Amino acid sequence: MLNGITFSVEAGRCVAILGKNGCGKSTLLSILAGVQRCDSGELLIDGHPLFSRPAELRRNIGYVPQGTPLIEELSARDNLLLWYAKAEIERELNEGVLDLLGIGDFLKTPVSKMSGGMKKRLSIGCAMQTRPPVLLLDEPCAALDIECKERILRYLSDYKSRGGTLVLISHDPMELSICDEYKIMRGGILHDYAYDGDVARLVQAL
Secondary structure (H helix, E strand, C coil): CCCCCCCCCCCCCEEECCCCCCCHHHHHHHHHHCCCCCCCCCECCCCCCCCCCCCCCCEEEECCCCCCCCCCCEEEHHHHHCCCCHHHHHHHHHHHHHHHCCCCCCCCCEEHHCCHHHHHHHHHHHHCCCCCCCECCCCCCCCCCCHHHHHHHHHHHHHHHHHEEEEECCCCCCHCCCEEEEEECCCCEECCCCCCCCCHHHHHHH
């Protein structure tokens, strides 16, 4: 259960949400994405409340859950068509987010035959259709090989350098390296944490 959580993130920065399994991290992201309702509270972007404006919330928040929010029987292109117009897909494949994520390499591949890295890159591509200023990611590189992690993290670093705001659930040192702030969730409350790259100390703090 979450307990009066309050935090803010500036544009162009990334905050990592850390904590033990089951402490409520994924619930927090689901609420911020508008997937799950909260009992009270508000999400503000540039001072504007969004929970009561679902269409505006969807335009401003990109959400990549830990699972795969894709249709297994469809190809990468067909999944993208659920979010993008055809002309948008071509443009983004040429010089946009889909190009940066390398999705053109597996456009015709059914999701059921994709690697975990392909699925994650496609999920991020779908989440970025509205070019949202805020991106929420739940362990985006979990169980991926180093090459795929590097590709995803290059994209996220580029997104951040363009002024995008990231909220990232992770315990992966590679993911934590792109974060600017760190918070540990205990008892449904977020606590500031000064992460210095010492993973052993972090594990003890959780």
